[in-house]
Amino acid sequence: MKKIQTIILLSWLIIGCTPSRSKDTTSTSAQYAQGFSIESKATYDILILKNIVPNSQTVLQYLLIADGIELPNGNTYDGVIRTPVKQIIAGSTTHVAFLEELDAIETLVGFPETDYISSASARKRIAEGKIIDVGKSQQLNVERILELNPDLILSFGVESIDGSLKRFNKMGIPSAFIGEWNEQNPLGRAEWIKVFGALLGKKKEADERFKSIEEKYIEIQNSVPSTKTKPTVLAGAIYQDAWYLPGGDSYLAQLFEDANTNYLWKGDTQTGSLALSIETVLEKGQQADYWFAPGQHTSYSILEEEHVLYSKFKATQTKRIFTYARSKGSSGGLLFFESGATRPDLVLKDIIHHLYPELYTAYVPTYFLPLDD
Numbered sequence: 001m002k003k004i005q006t007i008i009l010l011s012w013l014i015i016g017c018t019p020s021r022s023k024d025t026t027s028t029s030a031q032y033a034q035g036f037s038i039e040s041k042a043t044y045d046i047l048i049l050k051n052i053v054p055n056s057q058t059v060l061q062y063l064l065i066a067d068g069i070e071l072p073n074g075n076t077y078d079g080v081i082r083t084p085v086k087q088i089i090a091g092s093t094t095h096v097a098f099l100e101e102l103d104a105i106e107t108l109v110g111f112p113e114t115d116y117i118s119s120a121s122a123r124k125r126i127a128e129g130k131i132i133d134v135g136k137s138q139q140l141n142v143e144r145i146l147e148l149n150p151d152l153i154l155s156f157g158v159e160s161i162d163g164s165l166k167r168f169n170k171m172g173i174p175s176a177f178i179g180e181w182n183e184q185n186p187l188g189r190a191e192w193i194k195v196f197g198a199l200l201g202k203k204k205e206a207d208e209r210f211k212s213i214e215e216k217y218i219e220i221q222n223s224v225p226s227t228k229t230k231p232t233v234l235a236g237a238i239y240q241d242a243w244y245l246p247g248g249d250s251y252l253a254q255l256f257e258d259a260n261t262n263y264l265w266k267g268d269t270q271t272g273s274l275a276l277s278i279e280t281v282l283e284k285g286q287q288a289d290y291w292f293a294p295g296q297h298t299s300y301s302i303l304e305e306e307h308v309l310y311s312k313f314k315a316t317q318t319k320r321i322f323t324y325a326r327s328k329g330s331s332g333g334l335l336f337f338e339s340g341a342t343r344p345d346l347v348l349k350d351i352i353h354h355l356y357p358e359l360y361t362a363y364v365p366t367y368f369l370p371l372d373d
Contacts, residue, residue, distance in 0.1 A: 030188070030191050030194065032185045032188035033192060034188060035051040036050075036192065036194075038195075044063060044064060044069065045064040045198055046061055047064055047176070047195065047198060049061075051179055051182050052182070054182060054271065061078055062078060062080070062176055063081065064081050065080065065082060067082050081152055081174050081199065083198070084200050084202070086151055087107060087109045087148065087152075089109065089111065090108055090110075090111050090154045091111075091112070091154050091178075092156045092181070093118065093337060094178075094180060094181065094341045096122050097119065098180075098196045099196065100119055100121060100342075101193055101209055102197065102202050102205055104200050104202065105122055107200065108125070109131060109148050110131065110133075110134040112134050112140060113133065113135075113136060114133045115333070117338070118329020118330070118333040118339075123330060123331065132148060134148070153175040153176075154176060154178050155176065156178065179192075185254060186251060186254055187217060187344055189342075189344065190210060190213050190214075190344050192341075193206045193210050194207065213342075213345050217348060221258045221259075224355075227260070230260055231355055232261070232290070233263045233264065233288060233289070234281070234285040234291045234313070234315060236293060237293075237296075238307050238309075241278075242276060242277065242278070243275070243277070243281040244295075246263075246273060246293075247265070247268050247269070247271055247272055247273065248270060249269050249271045255348055256351070258348055259352050259355060264285055264288060282309055286313055287314050288313070289318075289320065290322070290354065291313065291315035291320065292323075293322075293324060294321055296325045298323060298371065298372055300319065301372075303316065303321070320354075321370070322351075322369065323368065323369060324367050324368055326371075327365075327368075335367055340367055347367055349363065350366060350368040354368065
């Protein structure tokens, strides 16, 4: 299903040879993320990206090197990016959130379909004409991009990688894939802030920010009471003739696990969505204590009008359904799909707050809110 917050840029770069390692190389492997690592040498970094799309075997290597530094000899990379990057065209609203976390929103100069952006600071810059709409996600306005002359275009991997940005690479405007969306560990998604830190010349700030988020996440996770009987959880909603819900190894399933719940499909091994018959979900999930992420539904009245079977669920009858569709920016974009990746601590706290309201009595949820009546 299409994520309303995600704006996709398509890109392809020709894969080069693997650079040889030398003794002055320091390798930084991500702690939670599976999709990137960074090798730091004396005068430059090598950003290594993989898992840019599900089940992809492609590995991309980018040379990150400061202006004025001579390129190393005898190495071929998929892209050369001069750092610190000062002007960026982003392809997904999650990129905007990472820039904001590093106080670098001023580097964002272009975005396709800017109405999807929710960030207050970014919206101010849009209104001031400092962030330019560069067309639609798959119909980029070439003239506008060339006028902006960005240092980097951040691209978003999809199932089929198109060559629509080849022209910019040939013109000396590099692009790089950001694959945080393909991480199933919530902290793994947030850890991509280290990639932005390397691009922006803010590696120390990125490490410190991630460490703070990680510590908060673990503290929140450990606050949940350990009980033999865990609350049962249902997720997803009906789309056309099937019920789509998170697979057992998915991002949301991991959040439910960290919140000490019994997600009813936790035994499944899929990382994406499952498409099940409505009857199957009714049989297994009818008595679930809680229901999270019911699609785009925002109220019980809308939910029950859409399908008569929704009213048969215990969570509907007890009004224990929580949605991300009510948490919107000023232009209507969903905050969950913009900044949720950068703040897994708050996403987890939202879920735990609804499951165990006695733990955070004064807490106001950010992403998951109760359905309206």
